[in-house]
Amino acid sequence: MTRQADLLVLGAGPAGTEAALAASEAGLDVVLIDEQADAGGQGWRAPLSGLTLPRKGPDAEAGDALRARLAASRVDRRFGRRVWSIGGAFRLDAAGPDGPEAYQAPRLIAATGAHERVVPFPGWTLPGVIGLAGATVLLKAQAVLPGRRVVVAGSGPLLFAVAAGIIAKGGEVAAIVDMDNRLAWAKRLPGLARRFDLLKEGLGWTWSILGARVPFLAGYGVRRATGETELSSVIVGPVDANGAPADGTERSFDCDALAVGHGLVPGGEVPKILRADHFYDRLRGGFIPELDPFGRTTIENLYACGDGTGIRGARPSAAAGRLAGLAAAYDAERLDERTFDALAALSLKALADYRPFADTVAAAMALRPAQVAAITPETIVCRCEDVTRAEIDAAVDAGAGDINQMKHFTRCGMGPCQGRMCGDVAAELVAQRRGVPRDEVGFWTQRVPLRPVPFDTMIGTFDYADIPIPPPAPL
Amino acid sequence: MSLVRVTNGVTRPAAVTFDVDGVSVSAPAGEPLATALAVAGLLTLRDSPRNGAPRGAFCHMGLCQECVVSVDGRTVQACLTPVRDGMTVNLGGTLK
Ligand SMILES: Cc1cc2nc3c(=O)[nH]c(=O)nc-3n(C[C@H](O)[C@H](O)[C@H](O)COP(=O)(O)OP(=O)(O)OC[C@H]3O[C@@H](n4cnc5c(N)ncnc54)[C@H](O)[C@@H]3O)c2cc1C
Numbered sequence: 043m044t045r046q047a048d049l050l051v052l053g054a055g056p057a058g059t060e061a062a063l064a065a066s067e068a069g070l071d072v073v074l075i076d077e078q079a080d081a082g083g084q085g086w087r088a089p090l091s092g093l094t095l096p097r098k099g100p101d102a103e104a105g106d107a108l109r110a111r112l113a114a115s116r117v118d119r120r121f122g123r124r125v126w127s128i129g130g131a132f133r134l135d136a137a138g139p140d141g142p143e144a145y146q147a148p149r150l151i152a153a154t155g156a157h158e159r160v161v162p163f164p165g166w167t168l169p170g171v172i173g174l175a176g177a178t179v180l181l182k183a184q185a186v187l188p189g190r191r192v193v194v195a196g197s198g199p200l201l202f203a204v205a206a207g208i209i210a211k212g213g214e215v216a217a218i219v220d221m222d223n224r225l226a227w228a229k230r231l232p233g234l235a236r237r238f239d240l241l242k243e244g245l246g247w248t249w250s251i252l253g254a255r256v257p258f259l260a261g262y263g264v265r266r267a268t269g270e271t272e273l274s275s276v277i278v279g280p281v282d283a284n285g286a287p288a289d290g291t292e293r294s295f296d297c298d299a300l301a302v303g304h305g306l307v308p309g310g311e312v313p314k315i316l317r318a319d320h321f322y323d324r325l326r327g328g329f330i331p332e333l334d335p336f337g338r339t340t341i342e343n344l345y346a347c348g349d350g351t352g353i354r355g356a357r358p359s360a361a362a363g364r365l366a367g368l369a370a371a372y373d374a375e376r377l378d379e380r381t382f383d384a385l386a387a388l389s390l391k392a393l394a395d396y397r398p399f400a401d402t403v404a405a406a407m408a409l410r411p412a413q414v415a416a417i418t419p420e421t422i423v424c425r426c427e428d429v430t431r432a433e434i435d436a437a438v439d440a441g442a443g444d445i446n447q448m449k450h451f452t453r454c455g456m457g458p459c460q461g462r463m464c465g466d467v468a469a470e471l472v473a474q475r476r477g478v479p480r481d482e483v484g485f486w487t488q489r490v491p492l493r494p495v496p497f498d499t500m501i502g503t504f505d506y507a508d509i510p511i512p513p514p515a516p517l
Numbered sequence: 518m519s520l521v522r523v524t525n526g527v528t529r530p531a532a533v534t535f536d537v538d539g540v541s542v543s544a545p546a547g548e549p550l551a552t553a554l555a556v557a558g559l560l561t562l563r564d565s566p567r568n569g570a571p572r573g574a575f576c577h578m579g580l581c582q583e584c585v586v587s588v589d590g591r592t593v594q595a596c597l598t599p600v601r602d603g604m605t606v607n608l609g610g611t612l613k
């Protein structure tokens with residue numbers, strides 16, 4: 043059976059949940075769908091059921107408040123549902139706990155969040171190397187340390203969040219390796235200081251890191267990770283302000299885990315599949331949909347919000363979510379213009395207030411072309427298909443002009459992750475090799491399934507009697 | 518070497534026991550299988566298709582597919598699969 047509604051919201055992170063709440067408060071029948079067990083998304087993720095932590099951080103508190111409001115609302119909450127297909131205007135198919143499910147509504151809000159970018163280096167495929175954002179999931183939702191002795195490396199604020207998280211939970215950080223030097227962070231202070239509450243959180247992380255006397259290497263990057271069948275050490279070296287390796291001595295750290303990440307990539311599959319217009323924005327993490335100030339895409343009745351529309355962080359995503367929810371309700375004629383304007387004004391102001399902070403943080407997480415340029419030829423770029431940089435370069439030299447041609451030539455991006463882990467870096471490599479702007483090489487042609495699901499889940503059980511047969515034409 | 522469960526001040530659901538390539542492993546009910554295996558020292562979940570190199574959970578959020586294993590005969594992502602009492606996990610012969 044297909045659940046009909048006024049509005050479907052895909053993704054129950056800060057953005058999608060706020061969107062669902064705003065639209066539902068305005069009177070729409072809203073279904074909110076997420077594959078996780080509860081709302082909160084990546085940053086405000088709920089701890090595993092039955093797990094209790096001694097202390098709650100600001101993210102856990104923000105998540106709890108959001109979940110409480112959602113529980114008290116009329117939003118139809120469908121958790122544990124993995125949406126694999128999307129079509130029409132608008133139908134979602136999901137793999138649910140009891141099999142296939144379908145949802146349909148005239149309006150859809152895509153709030154699918156972001157995923158992690160790791161710029162490849164030799165050894166990044168060794169067991170024991172994990173993503174920095176993934177490490178936040180282990181720490182926050184599972185109270186699990188990524189290893190006994192962990193190197194934390196990469197760029198952006200998650201670096202400090204993860205290092206401080208490990209220290210707070212009694213773990214050992216072997217070293218923190220930040221691509222940015224101290225000057226870069228000093229230059230960012232004015233932007234960060236625009237949100238004193240968030241700056242304070244960051245300073246708290248810094249204090250705990252200083253207190254633990256962890257070696258802190260600013261202006262360093264990972265050169266390679268080594269080990270036989272599992273990670274055993276990480277070799278780091280200086281990088282310049284653009285992320286390219288610089289002269290200077292390498293240092294090696296023995297460790298059993300490396301948590302590494304170089305920012306986030308917007309995971310906007312839905313607007314891509316539905317053919318909304320997109321553009322490339324390096325600051326915001328990649329190709330993002332063209333939106334009006336309220337989150338309307340170029341496709342009628344399709345809205346998008348949150349980190350999937352460009353990296354901004356949890357709180358701005360929540361504000362953008364409210365705007366999208368209000369816009370959907372207004373477009374459905376459930377809000378009059380005055381009420382809409384008044385309610386939207388609050389969220390527009392919140393979004394503007396966050397902007398300098400969000401831009402500063404996004405800049406620290408944006409892709410650094412010189413870092414990509416320095417990937418060595420033998421380094422695996424596509425983990426699923428073991429495609430190396432040299433093979434990507436060879437494909438471009440043989441005439442692969444855009445990212446999809448390169449995929450056909452090499453199988454890069456053709457594996458089970460569907461290019462989510464390598465796409466951003468692979469496209470950058472193609473653009474650099476051709477010497478053209480990123481826009482020209484495009485992005486993967488997005489197709490269903492959005493997420494892999496077993497075939498029997500897709501087909502489900504059906505009855506021949508359910509197959510619609512059109513009445514015969516009159517003779 | 519392995520992931521480590523934080524014990525200090527943390528309470529967890531009761532442990533369940535399941536079978537991994539003939540070896541019995543236990544973990545708190547509901548913990549993601551990828552985590553439970555890594556805590557047990559099983560970081561390598563499969564070999565990569567082309568050069569056969571060892572691979573383990575990488576993204577821990579359901580995207581990279583590096584953690585794909587077989588549970589009760591079905592192919593699943595271990596980082597999204599909660600452990601249950603009596604489940605049978607097959608790592609495709611990579612368990613050492
Ligand atoms: C792994 C990870 C960890 C992070 N940790 C932090 C952190 O500790 N602190 C911080 O400030 N920021 C963190 N971030 C940044 C964070 O993404 C954002 O700032 C914030 O969560 C964005 O909110 P959102 O609502 O846009 O997206 P998200 O919070 O990412 O929510 C998107 C939701 O959509 C769901 N979804 C997507 N596709 C599907 C589908 N096909 N079917 C069903 N459900 C789907 C996901 O399950 C998810 O719950 C992290 C990001 C990542 C990727």
Ligand code: FES
Nearest residue numbers: 577581582584596
């Ligand atoms: S670890 Fe990436 S999908 Fe499970």
